[in-house]
Amino acid sequence: MGDNNEPLVFAEDIAELASPMPAPWKILIVDDDPDVHAATKLALKGSLIEERTLSFVDAYSAAEGLSLLEQNADFAVALIDVVMESDDSGLNLVQNIRDKLNNHSIRLILRTGQPGYAPESDTIRLYDINDYKTKAELTRIRLFTSVTIAIRSYSQIKQLEAKRDGLKQILAATSELTRLTNGQNFSSVVIKQLCALLKTERECLVCAASHGHNEPSFIVAATGHFSSWLNMPLASLPNERIRTHLTQALNERQHFFHDGVCVYFPGKDNQALAAFVDMPRAISSSEQYLLAVLCSNIAVAYENFQLYRSIEQLAYQDPLVCLPNRNGFVAEIERQMRLNATTPQAVVLVDLDNFTYINSVLDDAYGDDILRAVAQRLCSQLSKSLCIARVSGDVFGILGDASDLTPESIETVFAEPFRLHQNEPLRLSATSGLIILDKTSRHAMEILKNAGVALKQAKHFHRGKTVLFATELADAARDRMQLxxxxxxxxxxxxxxxxxxxxxxxxxxxxxxxxxxxxxxxxxxxxxxxxxxxxxxxxxxxxxxxxxxxxxxxxxxxxxxxxxxxxxxxxxxxxxxxxxxxxxxxxxxxxxxxxxxxxxxxxxxxxxxxxxxxxxxxxxxxxxxxxxxxxxxxxxxxxxxxxxxxxxxxxxxxxxxxxxxxxxxxxxxxxxxxxxxxxxxxxxxxxxxxxxxxxxxxxxxxxxxxxxxxxxxxxxxxxxxxxxxxxxxxxxx
Structure with a gap:
C-alpha cells in the first residue's frame, strides 16, 4: 500500500456525495409543556415529506416563538399551543406572525388542550391557519397528515412567491437592459440578472457569436474565476466542459440545464449571445420556467440593443469610409473638451481640391474609391491617437494633439500619388483649415465653424495649403454674413x-x-x-x-x-x-x-x-x-x-x-x-x-x-x- 494514508471512499459514499440530500423542512413547536414537544418529535420521527426530512426547533412560550421567527423566516410549519402565558397567547402569536412579521408563507397548526377557550369555528374563520385541533385528536396519523398537508401548501406558496419575485426581477432586468447602449455593459447586466435569478455567486461568462460568417465567437463578459477569459476566442477557452456547453448552445440555438446552466439569446442579422452559469446544483422546474421567461425578455432586449446600435451607427458613422460622420465628429470634440486635456488640442478640416470636377468627369464609383483611399491614407499615416472623420462630401475632420496636426503632417499625406483602379497613380492635393482649441472654445459647432472659416480663406487665397484660424477671419466672415x-x-x-x-x-x-x-x-x-x-x-x-x-x-x-x-x-x-x-x-x-x-x-x-x-x-x-x-x-x-x-x-x-x-x-x-x-x-x-x-x-x-x-x-x-x-x-x- 506504500505511504498512501488517504482514507478509502466507498461507492455508496461517492453516490451520496454526488447527490446531496435537500435541506430538511424546519418545524417550530411552540408549547409550554415539554412533554408535548417530546411527543410531537416522537410521532414524527423519521418522517419523509416531499422527499425531505423534518427538523424541529423548540419554543416554550409565544414570546420565544415570535423571537425565533423574527430571527429566521425559513420555518415551513409552526405547531402552536393556544393557551400558554395567557389564555389567548397562541392566537396573539398567530396574529403577530401574519401582521407584525408579515410572514404569510409559514403554515400554522393550532393545538389546544382546553377547547372551550377558543371555539373552533370562530378561530378558523378569524385567523389565517391551516388546522385547529385538540391535542387529544392529534394522533400520530392525524398529526402526520396535518403536517404533510401544511408542508405541501407551504411548498406551493414558496414556489408561487419565487415565481412572483422572479417575474418582478425579470421586469426590472428588462427595464435595465433596454436602457443600455454599450455592448460590454449589456453582457455584464445579463450576467448579473442570471445570477440573481438563480441565487448564485456571479461565476458566469457571456460569449458572442455571428452565425453564417467566418468571424470567431469570443467572450464579451466574464465574472468571478472566469474574468481572465474576457475577449478570449471561444475555441481557446481552457475549460473543455464550458467550451463544449457554449459551443453546443450556439450551434443548436437552444438552452441547456444540465451540468450548469447554458442559455441562448438570438439577435438580429445572425448575431447571437450565449451565457454559461456554473451552478453547483440542479435547477428546479420553477427556475427553468423563470429562466425561459428571462431569456425571452433578454433576447428581445438584445434585438432592441442591436437596433439602437444600428441607428447609432447610421447617426454617427459614415458607411462609405467607415469613419465617424459629422455628428460623430462633433460628439468627439465635445467629449475631448470635457476631458480638459493637458496638451493643446487642434481641429483640422481637410478639403480635397477639384474633387467635384473629378467626380463629374469620371463617375461616382471612382469618386467613392478616392474617398476610401484618402480615409485609409489619413488613418495609416497620421497618429493613431487622432480622431479622423468624414464631415461632408469631400471634407475630412481630424481632432487630436496639436503637435500631431501640423501643416507639414497633413501635406505629407498627399505627397505621394494614390493608386486606384488597375494601380494607376492619381495625384491629389488638399486645402485645410486648422484651429487650436483653447479655453475660449466652448462649443463644438463653433469650433467647426471657425475651422470652416479658415478653410474657406485657404480655398480662396492659399489653395493646397493649410491656414490657421485667426479671430480676424471669423470677424470678416461674420461681417460678410451680416452684409x-x-x-x-x-x-x-x-x-x-x-x-x-x-x-x-x-x-x-x-x-x-x-x-x-x-x-x-x-x-x-x-x-x-x-x-x-x-x-x-x-x-x-x-x-x-x-x-x-x-x-x-x-x-x-x-x-x-x-x-x-x-x-x-x-x-x-x-x-x-x-x-x-x-x-x-x-x-x-x-x-x-x-x-x-x-x-x-x-x-x-x-x-x-x-x-x-x-x-x-x-x-x-x-x-x-x-x-x-x-x-x-x-x-x-x-x-x-x-x-x-x-x-x-x-x-x-x-x-x-x-x-x-x-x-x-x-x-x-x-x-x-x-x-x-x-x-x-x-x-x-x-x-x-x-x-x-x-x-x-x-x-x-x-x-x-x-x-x-x-x-x-x-x-x-x-x-x-x-x-x-x-x-x-x-x-x-
Missing amino acids: LSRLRVAFSSERLTLHFQPFIRLHDGAAMGAECLLRWQTAEGQHIPPDHFIPLAEQSGMIVALGDWVIRTALRWRAGLIGRVDDTFRVAINVSLVQLIEDNFVANILHYIHTQGLQGYHVEIELTESMAAHDINSVIQKLKQMREHGISIAIDDFGTGYSSLSILSSLPIDRLKIDRSFVSGDAANQPHFGIAHTVIELATNLQMHTIAEGIETESQRDTLRQNGCLEGQGYLFSRPLDEAQFNQWLAQQ
Missing part, C-alpha cells in the same frame, strides 16, 4: 438702383451706349461699393435673382430712350458666370428683349475672363445663341484674368474692354500705354473692337484714339448717373 443679410433686405425693399455711364466714340464724342451699374444706398444713406456685395451675391446664389432684376430694369430703361438716342445705342449689362450657366438664361433675356419691343443689337452682355474656368463648350454655345439674335458680347476688365489666347480666339466675342488699371493712374505715365496698346493690337488681330475704361484726361483719350481704340468711358466724359441725371446729360449732348 449678405442686409443685401437681401435691401433687394426685397427695393433699395437697389441702376446707374448708367455712357460709352463715348473717341474721335467725335458721340454717345454709343451706356453701361448699367448696380448701386446700393442704405436707409442711413451709406453707399456700399459693388465689389463688396456682388461677390457675396455670387457665392450665395442670390446673383441669379438679382441679375434677373438688373436685366429687366436695364432693358426697360433702354426702351424708354427710343426716339431720344440713335437706334444703335446699346445698353451693356454685366452678367455673372453663375447667371450664364443657368439653363434658361438665354431664353429669359430674349423674352425680356421682345417684351420691351427692343432688338438684340440694343443689348451688350459683359462677361469677365473667369468664365474660361468653367465648361467652355457650354459657354460658347450660349454666347453663339445670343449673337445669332444680334446681342453683342464684351469681355470686361480684359488683361486682369487668366484666359489663354487659344480660348479667347474660340469665343464669339465682339469687344474687349481695356481695364482702367492700364489706362489711368500709374499706367498713364507709361509711354504709349504699353499694355493698352498690346490689347488693342490683339483685338485688331482677332477682329474685335476695343473700349477703354477709366479715361480721366484728354491726353489719355488722345493716346488711346491714336493707338486705335474706338470707344471709351470714364470721368472725362461722365461719372455713372441715375436715370434722371442721365436724361439731363443726354439733353446737354
Whole structure:
C-alpha cells in the first residue's frame, strides 16, 4: 500500500456525495409543556415529506416563538399551543406572525388542550391557519397528515412567491437592459440578472457569436474565476466542459440545464449571445420556467440593443469610409473638451481640391474609391491617437494633439500619388483649415465653424495649403454674413438702383451706349461699393435673382430712350458666370428683349475672363445663341484674368474692354500705354473692337484714339448717373 494514508471512499459514499440530500423542512413547536414537544418529535420521527426530512426547533412560550421567527423566516410549519402565558397567547402569536412579521408563507397548526377557550369555528374563520385541533385528536396519523398537508401548501406558496419575485426581477432586468447602449455593459447586466435569478455567486461568462460568417465567437463578459477569459476566442477557452456547453448552445440555438446552466439569446442579422452559469446544483422546474421567461425578455432586449446600435451607427458613422460622420465628429470634440486635456488640442478640416470636377468627369464609383483611399491614407499615416472623420462630401475632420496636426503632417499625406483602379497613380492635393482649441472654445459647432472659416480663406487665397484660424477671419466672415443679410433686405425693399455711364466714340464724342451699374444706398444713406456685395451675391446664389432684376430694369430703361438716342445705342449689362450657366438664361433675356419691343443689337452682355474656368463648350454655345439674335458680347476688365489666347480666339466675342488699371493712374505715365496698346493690337488681330475704361484726361483719350481704340468711358466724359441725371446729360449732348 506504500505511504498512501488517504482514507478509502466507498461507492455508496461517492453516490451520496454526488447527490446531496435537500435541506430538511424546519418545524417550530411552540408549547409550554415539554412533554408535548417530546411527543410531537416522537410521532414524527423519521418522517419523509416531499422527499425531505423534518427538523424541529423548540419554543416554550409565544414570546420565544415570535423571537425565533423574527430571527429566521425559513420555518415551513409552526405547531402552536393556544393557551400558554395567557389564555389567548397562541392566537396573539398567530396574529403577530401574519401582521407584525408579515410572514404569510409559514403554515400554522393550532393545538389546544382546553377547547372551550377558543371555539373552533370562530378561530378558523378569524385567523389565517391551516388546522385547529385538540391535542387529544392529534394522533400520530392525524398529526402526520396535518403536517404533510401544511408542508405541501407551504411548498406551493414558496414556489408561487419565487415565481412572483422572479417575474418582478425579470421586469426590472428588462427595464435595465433596454436602457443600455454599450455592448460590454449589456453582457455584464445579463450576467448579473442570471445570477440573481438563480441565487448564485456571479461565476458566469457571456460569449458572442455571428452565425453564417467566418468571424470567431469570443467572450464579451466574464465574472468571478472566469474574468481572465474576457475577449478570449471561444475555441481557446481552457475549460473543455464550458467550451463544449457554449459551443453546443450556439450551434443548436437552444438552452441547456444540465451540468450548469447554458442559455441562448438570438439577435438580429445572425448575431447571437450565449451565457454559461456554473451552478453547483440542479435547477428546479420553477427556475427553468423563470429562466425561459428571462431569456425571452433578454433576447428581445438584445434585438432592441442591436437596433439602437444600428441607428447609432447610421447617426454617427459614415458607411462609405467607415469613419465617424459629422455628428460623430462633433460628439468627439465635445467629449475631448470635457476631458480638459493637458496638451493643446487642434481641429483640422481637410478639403480635397477639384474633387467635384473629378467626380463629374469620371463617375461616382471612382469618386467613392478616392474617398476610401484618402480615409485609409489619413488613418495609416497620421497618429493613431487622432480622431479622423468624414464631415461632408469631400471634407475630412481630424481632432487630436496639436503637435500631431501640423501643416507639414497633413501635406505629407498627399505627397505621394494614390493608386486606384488597375494601380494607376492619381495625384491629389488638399486645402485645410486648422484651429487650436483653447479655453475660449466652448462649443463644438463653433469650433467647426471657425475651422470652416479658415478653410474657406485657404480655398480662396492659399489653395493646397493649410491656414490657421485667426479671430480676424471669423470677424470678416461674420461681417460678410451680416452684409449678405442686409443685401437681401435691401433687394426685397427695393433699395437697389441702376446707374448708367455712357460709352463715348473717341474721335467725335458721340454717345454709343451706356453701361448699367448696380448701386446700393442704405436707409442711413451709406453707399456700399459693388465689389463688396456682388461677390457675396455670387457665392450665395442670390446673383441669379438679382441679375434677373438688373436685366429687366436695364432693358426697360433702354426702351424708354427710343426716339431720344440713335437706334444703335446699346445698353451693356454685366452678367455673372453663375447667371450664364443657368439653363434658361438665354431664353429669359430674349423674352425680356421682345417684351420691351427692343432688338438684340440694343443689348451688350459683359462677361469677365473667369468664365474660361468653367465648361467652355457650354459657354460658347450660349454666347453663339445670343449673337445669332444680334446681342453683342464684351469681355470686361480684359488683361486682369487668366484666359489663354487659344480660348479667347474660340469665343464669339465682339469687344474687349481695356481695364482702367492700364489706362489711368500709374499706367498713364507709361509711354504709349504699353499694355493698352498690346490689347488693342490683339483685338485688331482677332477682329474685335476695343473700349477703354477709366479715361480721366484728354491726353489719355488722345493716346488711346491714336493707338486705335474706338470707344471709351470714364470721368472725362461722365461719372455713372441715375436715370434722371442721365436724361439731363443726354439733353446737354
